[in-house]
Amino acid sequence: MPNPTAAILVIGDEILSGRTRDSNMHFLAQELARVGIDLREARVVGDRPEAIVGAVRALSGTHDHVFTSGGIGPTHDDITADAVAEAMRVPLSVRDDARAVLQAHYDRQGVEMNEARLRMARVPEGAVLIDNPVSAAPGFSIGNVHVMAGVPRIFEAMVAGLLPRLTGGTPLLSQSYRIMRGEGEIAGPLARLADDYPDLSMGSYPFQSGGAFGANVVIRGPDGVRVHEAMTRLAELFPE
Amino acid sequence: MPNPTAAILVIGDEILSGRTRDSNMHFLAQELARVGIDLREARVVGDRPEAIVGAVRALSGTHDHVFTSGGIGPTHDDITADAVAEAMRVPLSVRDDARAVLQAHYDRQGVEMNEARLRMARVPEGAVLIDNPVSAAPGFSIGNVHVMAGVPRIFEAMVAGLLPRLTGGTPLLSQSYRIMRGEGEIAGPLARLADDYPDLSMGSYPFQSGGAFGANVVIRGPDGVRVHEAMTRLAELFPE
Numbered sequence: 001m002p003n004p005t006a007a008i009l010v011i012g013d014e015i016l017s018g019r020t021r022d023s024n025m026h027f028l029a030q031e032l033a034r035v036g037i038d039l040r041e042a043r044v045v046g047d048r049p050e051a052i053v054g055a056v057r058a059l060s061g062t063h064d065h066v067f068t069s070g071g072i073g074p075t076h077d078d079i080t081a082d083a084v085a086e087a088m089r090v091p092l093s094v095r096d097d098a099r100a101v102l103q104a105h106y107d108r109q110g111v112e113m114n115e116a117r118l119r120m121a122r123v124p125e126g127a128v129l130i131d132n133p134v135s136a137a138p139g140f141s142i143g144n145v146h147v148m149a150g151v152p153r154i155f156e157a158m159v160a161g162l163l164p165r166l167t168g169g170t171p172l173l174s175q176s177y178r179i180m181r182g183e184g185e186i187a188g189p190l191a192r193l194a195d196d197y198p199d200l201s202m203g204s205y206p207f208q209s210g211g212a213f214g215a216n217v218v219i220r221g222p223d224g225v226r227v228h229e230a231m232t233r234l235a236e237l238f239p240e
Numbered sequence: 241m242p243n244p245t246a247a248i249l250v251i252g253d254e255i256l257s258g259r260t261r262d263s264n265m266h267f268l269a270q271e272l273a274r275v276g277i278d279l280r281e282a283r284v285v286g287d288r289p290e291a292i293v294g295a296v297r298a299l300s301g302t303h304d305h306v307f308t309s310g311g312i313g314p315t316h317d318d319i320t321a322d323a324v325a326e327a328m329r330v331p332l333s334v335r336d337d338a339r340a341v342l343q344a345h346y347d348r349q350g351v352e353m354n355e356a357r358l359r360m361a362r363v364p365e366g367a368v369l370i371d372n373p374v375s376a377a378p379g380f381s382i383g384n385v386h387v388m389a390g391v392p393r394i395f396e397a398m399v400a401g402l403l404p405r406l407t408g409g410t411p412l413l414s415q416s417y418r419i420m421r422g423e424g425e426i427a428g429p430l431a432r433l434a435d436d437y438p439d440l441s442m443g444s445y446p447f448q449s450g451g452a453f454g455a456n457v458v459i460r461g462p463d464g465v466r467v468h469e470a471m472t473r474l475a476e477l478f479p480e
Contacts, residue, residue, distance in 0.1 A: 014445050016279045017412070019268030019458065025284070030256030039256045041291070044265070044282035051281070074424045075455075076431035079321040097270065105403040116427030135453065151446055163357030172257070182312045191316035193404070203287070205254050206391055213375065215315075 003169030004064040006032055007041040010148055011070040011080050016042050024069040024155045031159055036169035037065065047071060052083035052174050060087070060145050065166065067159075070150030072139065074116035080147060081140075085124040088142050098129060098138055105136030110166045131161045141165075175231045176219040179238045182206075182213040189237045190217065197230045199223070243409030244304040246272055247281040249295050250392055251310040251320050255284050264309040264395045271399055273365045276409035277305065287311060292323035300385050301329070305406065307399075308309075310390030312379065314356035320387060321380075325364040326380050338378055345376030371401045381405075414460040415471045419478045421451040429477045432459065437470045439463070455479060 008028050014020040025042050032039045045051040052071075059066045063100060071080030085092035098121035106113050120137035123129065130139035130146065132154055139148040139158045148158040179186055183206045194202045200221040207214055217234060221227050248268050254260040265282050272279045280303060285291040292311070299306045317417030323331035338361035360377035363369065370379035372394055379388040379398045388398040390430050419426055423446045436444045440461035442462065447454055457474060461467050 001456035011447075013441065013443050014458065015266075016269055016282065017414075017460070018266060018271075018279075019265040019271045019414075020445065021263075023261075026255075026258060026261040029256055030260075033258045039258075040286060042282075042284035043255065046280060073444070073446055074427040076427065076434055077443050111422070111424070114424065116429065116431075117424035119427075121422075134448070140315075151448065153448060174257075174259075176259075182351070184351070184354060184360075187314040187316065187359075188354065191356075194316055201253065203253050203317050204313070205252075205260065206313055208374070208391065208393060219252065220257070 001169070003038045004034050004167065005038050005040045006065040006067065007043065007059040007063045009052075009059060009068045010040065010042070010044040010150075011052055012049065013046045013077075013147055017047050022069075023152050024098060024150065027046050027152070027156055028067055028074060028159060029070075031163060035163055035166075035172060036171040037166065038169070047077045047079060049079055049083050049086070052080060053087045056084055056087035056145060059141065064144060066145045067144065069155050071148060072120065072137065072149055074119050074137075078119070081122055081124070084145055084147055088124060088145065090124045090126060090142065092122050092124050095123050095127075097125055101129075101138060102136055113185075130158050132186045133157050133161070170222045172220045172222060173224045173227050174218055175227055175233060176215060176216050176218040177238075178214060180212060180214040181238065183215050183226060186215055186238065187215070190234070193230065193233060193237070196233075197221075197226065200226060200230055202230070241376070241409070243276050243278045244407065245278050245280045246277065246305040246307065247283065247299040247303045249292075249306060249308045250282070250284040250297060250390075251287065251292055251308060252284075253286045253317075256286050259448060260391045262309075264390065264393050266422055267392070267396055268307055268309075268399060271403060272417060275403055275406075275407065276411040277406065278409070285321060287317045289323050289326070293327045296324055296327035296385060300383065303320060304384060306385045309395050312377065312387060312389055313361065314359050314377075321362050321364070324382060324385055324387055328364060328385065329452055330364045330382065332362050332364050334358060335363050338363055338470050341369075341378060344361070353469065370398050371394050371400070374398050388460075410462045412460045413464045414458055415467055416458040417471060417474055417478075418450060418454060418456050420454040421478065423455050426455055426457070430474070433470065433473060433477070436473075437461075437466065440466060440470055449456060 127140035367380035367382040
């Protein structure tokens with residue numbers, strides 16, 4: 001059975017304006033690789049309802065899972081819950097269990113519930129809450145869309161709670177090999193090796209180091225024996 | 241006149257597998273903000289022809305400019321030039337000017353031109369070359385799609401050469417203000433302030449620092465006087 005597929009949708013003007021550098025995409029990519037869910041696409045859109053609705057519909061229709069990051073706080077620019085509900089064509093309202101989680105948190109902190117904070121208890125009909133051990137305001141899963149916070153520490157905690165709920169696949173095994181030659185020299189032999197191993201994926205990632213060109217060649221596949229065999233042949237082609 | 245819009249398409253399995261953390265998106269976001277081109281969307285897709293073709297067509301049809309990063313080297317997994325030519329429905333072949341640039345570079349280095357290296361001289365019909373001062377192999381612009389290398393140092397050099405060719409707009413001015421209160425407290429007054437300034441965009445970016453919650457509020461707009469006026473009112477609402 002092929003592995004489940006996934007996309008991540010990062011929501012926030014601050015990423016596109018260059019003000020903030022996103023880290024949630026890279027974190028999620030590593031976590032999904034570990035559990036055998038294939039991340040196929042990542043998108044970043046701004047805080048515009050039509051952009052979020054369009055992206056959620058496109059991605060949820062073509063992937064087994066969509067993970068979103070950002071836009072679920074209490075301020076006027078937090079519109080992700082509204083947009084996801086619209087994309088999934090379900091109503092959105094304050095839900096008692098979400099409100100209770102928030103109320104308990106604010107009671108402990110001695111802070112008043114207000115209209116802005118109550119916005120964070122709004123979830124689409126039929127959603128399952130995602131626990132937020134950091135600041136209480138929950139994320140939620142609706143259909144195959146998993147809606148989480150943008151603050152990295154909260155996003156990471158939500159992913160940790162969510163992933164065990166999802167069915168993973170076979171994690172890809174990978175080995176990498178550093179070759180201090182230009183890719184133009186590596187390309188021919190590597191292409192022939194890749195032809196011999198159609199069950200494996202071979203990628204070449206060039207870099208520059210101290211004025212010299214090199215490449216990291218990464219061989220990936222579900223079968224560790226095959227990966228190791230191909231890597232051994234690669235090392236023979238390009239001895240250190 | 242509204243600012244030109246743009247999207248960036250980052251191409252490469254290594255980003256989606258979590259092996260490499262992309263930096264080109266963030267670099268380009270900052271450069272475009274400087275010249276007044278509005279980055280509206282970013283996407284990352286893997287080294288699969290149909291994914292690249294689909295994304296290039298979707299993004300080039302809905303934005304004034306599309307910038308791509310990655311997949312233009314000499315190895316078998318470098319398929320961006322082929323996919324972009326297909327997306328734009330033009331033929332792809334080795335072009336004399338691109339070949340001459342490469343040949344001169346390899347002559348200086350005392351390296352042979354080979355089949356793999358010659359792949360990097362293939363450009364779509366009608367393309368304009370983008371200079372690569374680092375390793376010679378050029379990028380290219382075809383229609384509104386600008387195809388560049390994935391290695392950050394080369395991508396950055398290509399962007400530096402390309403941007404002066406494009407017509408920019410009015411750079412957005414922004415000021416930010418750090419408020420050491422939870423967003424739940426900031427949200428109400430901030431929403432009312434945002435209502436008073438429909439020409440400005442106000443974003444609230446929460447963070448956690450030493451166990452306390454705070455938010456950076458960013459006010460952006462083309463008119464510096466308005467931005468300053470709104471920021472002064474914000475500072476009065478939330479004195480330090």
